[in-house]
Structures are given as structure tokens and as C-alpha cells.
Amino acid sequence: MVQFNSQNNEILIKVVYFGPGLSGKTTNLRVLHKLINQETHTELFSVDTMEDRTLFFDLMPVQLPVSGRTLKFQVYTVPGQVHYDSTRRIILSGADGVVFVADSQTDKMSENVESLNNLHKNLNANRLNIKTIPLVFQFNKRDLENITPLQLMNQRLNFRDGPTFPAVAISGDGVMETFRQIVQDSTTHIIEKYQLVRDPLEKGKILSELESLLPNQVLEETISSGEMENKPAATTLNYLGNEGEVTGQEVLEKAVLAVEDSAQLITEVKKLNAELEEKNRKLHTLLEENRYIRKFLEALFHHAGLPIITFSPRGLITNWNRAAEKTFGYSKAEAKKLYFSELVSEHSILDLQTLISLITSKKQTLTTPLIMVPSSGKTIRLSCVLSPITGEKGQLINIAAILSPVREGTSQG
Ligand SMILES: Nc1nc2c(ncn2[C@@H]2O[C@H](COP(=O)(O)OP(=O)(O)OP(=O)(O)O)[C@@H](O)[C@H]2O)c(=O)[nH]1
Numbered sequence: 001m002v003q004f005n006s007q008n009n010e011i012l013i014k015v016v017y018f019g020p021g022l023s024g025k026t027t028n029l030r031v032l033h034k035l036i037n038q039e040t041h042t043e044l045f046s047v048d049t050m051e052d053r054t055l056f057f058d059l060m061p062v063q064l065p066v067s068g069r070t071l072k073f074q075v076y077t078v079p080g081q082v083h084y085d086s087t088r089r090i091i092l093s094g095a096d097g098v099v100f101v102a103d104s105q106t107d108k109m110s111e112n113v114e115s116l117n118n119l120h121k122n123l124n125a126n127r128l129n130i131k132t133i134p135l136v137f138q139f140n141k142r143d144l145e146n147i148t149p150l151q152l153m154n155q156r157l158n159f160r161d162g163p164t165f166p167a168v169a170i171s172g173d174g175v176m177e178t179f180r181q182i183v184q185d186s187t188t189h190i191i192e193k194y195q196l197v198r199d200p201l202e203k204g205k206i207l208s209e210l211e212s213l214l215p216n217q218v219l220e221e222t223i224s225s226g227e228m229e230n231k232p233a234a235t236t237l238n239y240l241g242n243e244g245e246v247t248g249q250e251v252l253e254k255a256v257l258a259v260e261d262s263a264q265l266i267t268e269v270k271k272l273n274a275e276l277e278e279k280n281r282k283l284h285t286l287l288e289e290n291r292y293i294r295k296f297l298e299a300l301f302h303h304a305g306l307p308i309i310t311f312s313p314r315g316l317i318t319n320w321n322r323a324a325e326k327t328f329g330y331s332k333a334e335a336k337k338l339y340f341s342e343l344v345s346e347h348s349i350l351d352l353q354t355l356i357s358l359i360t361s362k363k364q365t366l367t368t369p370l371i372m373v374p375s376s377g378k379t380i381r382l383s384c385v386l387s388p389i390t391g392e393k394g395q396l397i398n399i400a401a402i403l404s405p406v407r408e409g410t411s412q413g
């Protein structure tokens with residue numbers, strides 16, 4: 001189904017996991033989902049699943065960014081049960097690669113062969129050729145007793161001498177290896193078929209980048225068949241309420257498209273969510289730092305040994321520290337009802353006014369001695385450093401006054 005979106009430089013590639021019922025197709029996708037979910041925020045959608053039987057299909061969209069392009073793999077499983085034939089045909093439509101998951105148990109060989117014939121028939125119905133489409137074989141359930149030797153499985157099933165992988169999908173063995181192979185083969189196939197990249201060096205670069213994007217780690221735990229019920233690994237979409245086979249080509253096609261769209265949307269929303277959470281975390285850290293700095297500055301302000309007073313451009317006191325309380329004898333609440341000029345003796349008022357108009361116009365820090373009047377009425381001479389406090393746009397918000405004793409004397413009658 002390869003589709004190109006030249007605007008976003010996207011290439012859509014469809015890969016289908018095919019095979020007889022219970023051979024382990026869904027298990028493969030669940031393992032892949034566990035392994036690649038972290039980096040790619042990939043979702044796994046299971047559409048109409050009853051216990052561990054796929055009734056419609058599973059879909060896992062995997063986005064891999066390589067060399068300025070995004071390769072969007074749509075990875076499907078078909079329902080293996082014989083009577084879901086038309087669903088398999090629809091899912092195979094436009095496939096760019098197939099993984100055939102065979103069940104290694106000796107008594108399953110005839111089901112494997114029947115399923116392979118069914119693949120042939122349904123590819124044909126979609127005008128696809130089983131001899132040329134990228135096809136990877138996985139011989140699954142190698143952990144069980146009574147299994148067919150690999151060589152014999154190869155002879156019976158691998159009619160075109162394609163790549164094969166033994167696997168124990170429930171414990172993850174062989175799952176990533178199989179996926180890597182189909183990713184490489186279907187990408188190569190598409191690049192060559194549509195002549196997307198002519199330079200062999202660039203083609204090699206894309207393929208090795210793809211290779212490095214898929215993780216090497218192995219599954220830590222075994223996937224149990226009951227896991228889906230206890231801890232859903234997949235987003236379950238129930239597109240159709242009907243039980244059993246859905247008939248009507250058109251309905252099925254629409255259903256597949258609708259699920260693809262929802263899958264795409266949900267994946268994007270998840271990705272956005274993850275980005276938002278990350279931004280939120282950063283913002284939170286910043287706020288915490290800010291809160292800390294604020295607390296630190298507040299402590300510094302209140303416990304500074306010198307009186308510090310802030311007042312509005314009109315002169316009304318806005319803040320007042322403990323040393324100011326001690327020096328002037330007013331509590332903070334009382335001080336906030338006063339104008340700064342009320343603390344200044346009439347001998348210094350002109351000096352103060354000149355200073356404030358200079359600060360207002362030039363926004364500079366200025367120092368002057370002032371004769372000041374505490375609540376006791378006994379004046380004191382203090383050196384006053386006046387600094388502008390400006391807002392984001394440079395506008396004057398407040399003026400800060402830091403007061404300290406002047407060297408030559410402390411009081412005047
Ligand atoms: N022992 C063993 N069991 C496996 C292995 N892979 C899958 N299974 C089990 O086989 C059963 C069927 O696996 P699924 O992945 O659901 O099979 P499927 O091919 O999707 O089946 P359908 O959806 O019906 O076509 C589950 O109980 C799996 O846990 C394996 O490698 N070894």
C-alpha cells in the first residue's frame with residue numbers, strides 16, 4: 001500500500017503477520033510493542049479480540065525517522081481461524097511485506113500448509129505475488145515438545161528459500177530478529193520498486209539507520225496468555241459489535257480504514273501528551289527553583305542587618321523589614337499605611353524629592369544622607385541608597401531604600 005506524503009517526507013509501509021490460528025501472531029506484536037514502546041510511543045490496537053483469539057485484527061503503527069524521512073510502518077496481524085477468510089483478504093490488501101508465523105508443533109504442520117496456501121490465494125486476490133512480496137518465515141513455539149525439526153519445517157514451508165527465524169514468541173526469542181528482517185526487506189523492496197533513492201550509499205545509510213533504531217534488548221518476562229485481561233498491553237478497539245465473521249467487502253474496508261485513522265490519532269495524541277508532560281516537568285522544576293530563590297530573597301530581606309524599605313513611585317510604603325521595624329518603631333502593618341516622606345524630616349524633604357524625580361527619570365541608584373524621624377520623634381541621620389525596581393518593560397514599579405548609619409554622627413536634636 002506504499003503511500004508517499006512528499007510534504008512531510010513520509011513513506012507508509014504495510015506489514016502483515018499471517019499464519020494459522022494460535023501460531024503466535026498477536027504474541028509477536030505484543031512483544032514488539034513492549035520492546036519498542038518506550039522510544040517511539042507506539043500503540044498496539046487490538047480490534048475485536050475474544051480471549052486470545054483475534055476476531056478482526058491487531059494493528060501497531062511504528063514511526064521510524066530516518067535520513068530526514070519518516071517511515072511509518074503499519075504492522076497488522078490477521079485472524080488465523082479458517083473462517084475469517086475475507087478479513088484476511090482485506091488486511092492483506094496493499095501489503096508491502098508479510099511475516100508468516102508457523103506453529104512448530106508436529107500436529108500443526110497441515111494447518112501451516114493450509115494457511116500458506118490461503119496466503120497465496122489472498123495475495124492473488126489483491127494482485128500481489130507470493131513469489132516476489134518480501135516474505136519472512138518465523139517457526140514459532142520452539143520451546144514445546146513434539147515439534148518438527150527446523151530443517152523439515154524449512155523444506156515443507158519455505159518454498160522460495162526466504163529468511164527464516166526460529167522463535168519462542170512468549171519469551172521474546174526471535175521476535176525482534178524477525179521484525180528487523182521484514183523492516184529491512186520491505187523498505188528495500190519499496191525503495192527499489194518506486195526508485196525512491198537512487199544513490200546506493202544513501203540507501204545503505206537508510207537501512208543501517210533503520211537497523212540502529214530498533215532496540216536489541218530482550219523481553220524480561222514471559223507473556224502469559226491471561227496477561228491481556230489482567231494488565232492490558234493493547235488498546236482494545238471494538239469497531240464492530242457483531243460476533244463472528246463480518247461479511248461485506250465494503251464494510252470491512254471501511255472498518256480497517258476507520259481503525260487506521262483512530263490508531264493514527266490515538267498515537268499522535270499519546271505522543272503530544274508525552275511532550276506536554278515533559279514540558280510540564282521542566283516548568284515544575286523552574287517553578288520550584290523560582291520558589292526557592294524567592295524564599296531565599298525574602299529571608300535575606302527580612303533578616304538583613306540594615307533597614308530596607310520599598311515604596312511605590314507615589315511614595316506609599318509597600319514593604320518593610322525587621323531592621324526597619326527596629327529602627328523606626330513601626331510594625332510592618334503600621335508602616336504600610338505611611339508614605340516614605342513621613343519618615344523624613346522637613347530638613348531633608350527637598351533632597352528626597354530631587355532624588356526621587358531623578359530616579360524616576362533616569363532609573364539610577366543614588367545615595368544621599370537623610371535626616372529621618374522614627375515613631376519616637378528623635379531624629380536620626382542615615383545614609384540612604386535609593387534604587388529603582390523596574391518591571392519587565394522597564395517601567396518603575398517600586399523604589400527600594402537601604403539605610404545605614406552615617407559615619408560622622410547618629411543623632412541630632
Ligand atoms: N509455548 C508457547 N506458547 C506460545 C508461543 N507463542 C505464543 N504462544 C501462545 O499461543 C497462544 C496463541 O497465541 P496468539 O499470539 O494469540 O496467536 P495468534 O496467532 O494471534 O492466534 P489467532 O489470533 O487466533 O490467529 C497464546 O496462548 C500464546 O501465549 C510460544 O513461542 N511458545
Ligand SMILES: [Mg+2]
Pocket residue numbers: 025026027052053054077078079080
Ligand atoms: Mg491473534
